[in-house]
Amino acid sequence: MSVDTASVLIIVNNWGIEETEMTRPLRELAADGARVTLAATTLDPCETVRHDRYPGETVVPDRLLADVRVEDYDLLVVPGGTCNVDRLRINPEALRLARDFAADGKPIAAVCHGPWLLVNAGLLPGKTLTACRYIKADLENAGGAYVDEPVHVCDAAGWTLITSRKPDDLDDFLDAIRQAL
Known part of the structure; x- marks a missing residue:
């Protein structure tokens, strides 16, 4: 597999998404030739924010979370945004997708804040993983080992x-995604 033949799924709540954490993977992976799908809780436009408080770009999702299946994708992307992931992490469809990707050995x-879903x-x-420092204790309490690095790739437990x-x-993050694909 390579980026230009990959299918990437980005999942979000419809508001509170950190703008560049969604738009850069969406646009850059598509520019690399990947088929990128943005799935959200509803088909209403997704309202992004900058730094969790300033209005950002609005993007229309392609699909509903309930309508996507792991079999159709090679990699799952979970952008941050405090409010986005705080809602996403209690959404049964988002939880199903994360579990299904891991169970199928597909990269996430x-x-x-994206790791909150996990x-x-x-x-x-x-x-072993990294994330914003505000959720370090949550990650460790959930059994993860936190490292403070720009990007971290962990292949333990049968999935990346x-x-x-x-x-x-994001430059390092996107490079690691490209490497995984």
């Missing part, structure tokens, strides 16, 4: 987890 890439999905025992801390680390 999560940035900033806490609730019960996927962190045995994994790619994590990053913040928007400033």
